[in-house]
Amino acid sequence: MDHQEVLELLPAYADQELGISEALEVQRHLESCADCQHEYAAQRIVSARFKKEAEYFDAPAHLAQRINAALPQDPPRAKLWSINWRNLGAALAAGLALAWSAGLYFNLPSDQDKLTDEVVASHVRSLQVDHLSDVASTDQHTVKPWFNGKLNFAPPVVDLAPQGFPLIGGRLDYLGGRPVAALIYRRAQHPINLYIWPSNDRDVAPQLQNKQGYHVVRWTWDGMTYWTVSDLAANELENFAGMVRSKVRQ
Numbered sequence: 303m304d305h306q307e308v309l310e311l312l313p314a315y316a317d318q319e320l321g322i323s324e325a326l327e328v329q330r331h332l333e334s335c336a337d338c339q340h341e342y343a344a345q346r347i348v349s350a351r352f353k354k355e356a357e358y359f360d361a362p363a364h365l366a367q368r369i370n371a372a373l374p375q376d377p378p379r380a381k382l383w384s385i386n387w388r389n390l391g392a393a394l395a396a397g398l399a400l401a402w403s404a405g406l407y408f409n410l411p412s413d414q415d416k417l418t419d420e421v422v423a424s425h426v427r428s429l430q431v432d433h434l435s436d437v438a439s440t441d442q443h444t445v446k447p448w449f450n451g452k453l454n455f456a457p458p459v460v461d462l463a464p465q466g467f468p469l470i471g472g473r474l475d476y477l478g479g480r481p482v483a484a485l486i487y488r489r490a491q492h493p494i495n496l497y498i499w500p501s502n503d504r505d506v507a508p509q510l511q512n513k514q515g516y517h518v519v520r521w522t523w524d525g526m527t528y529w530t531v532s533d534l535a536a537n538e539l540e541n542f543a544g545m546v547r548s549k550v551r552q
């Protein structure tokens with residue numbers, strides 16, 4: 303699959319509408335093409351945003367019923383309203399569409415919100431296309447060197463098997479338009495993705511978020527940003543984050 307073909311498939315890829323083999327080909331190309339990474343990041347934002355905002359288009363019908371129910375019942379006015387309703391409905395829809403597109407440009411979610419969407423989408427995609435690991439190993443000394451030459455930083459890879467979070471493997475991924483290390487751990491049947499990339503930000507204590515039924519914990523320490531996501535219970539994921547933090551500090 304060449305660059306042009308991948309570019310054309312990116313919207314479908316962002317919406318997770320491709321078959322597994324196509325998705326894998328696109329993913330493979332993405333790993334080595336900065337242009338496509340950039341375009342993909344933009345697609346993801348638009349598609350996530352559209353899905354979220356599209357729900358608002360349901361409002362006019364609902365609103366129409368409520369307004370109709372509240373209308374005075376004397377025949378002449380009711381007739382007047384029923385004649386004009388079409389125009390009113392169209393005006394309302396146009397107004398909402400305008401508000402929606404204005405919101406799209408002037409009320410963009412924060413970078414952190416966008417990244418949370420991306421992290422959750424990446425986690426879900428890694429499970430959907432059965433592409434959890436590029437290197438499958440429970441040995442940190444196999445997984446860590448696997449990233450050599452693939453990233454311009456060395457992610458810390460810690461062993462948490464004794465704590466009940468065995469390492470499953472590692473994977474290259476893309477978040478916020480940059481290549482990141484993804485480490486995969488498991489707690490019972492729950493896969494955990496731990497994303498790591500370098501950061502110039504100051505240290506930030508762990509913060510928990512709940513998104514689409516997944517929990518996300520993120521923190522920054524010593525020049526690295528960590529985001530971990532799983533369907534684990536919040537306290538278990540926070541425990542996991544705490545253990546990663548203390549192991550990385552050792």
Ligand SMILES: [Zn+2]
Nearest residue numbers: 305308335338
């Ligand atoms: Zn490309």
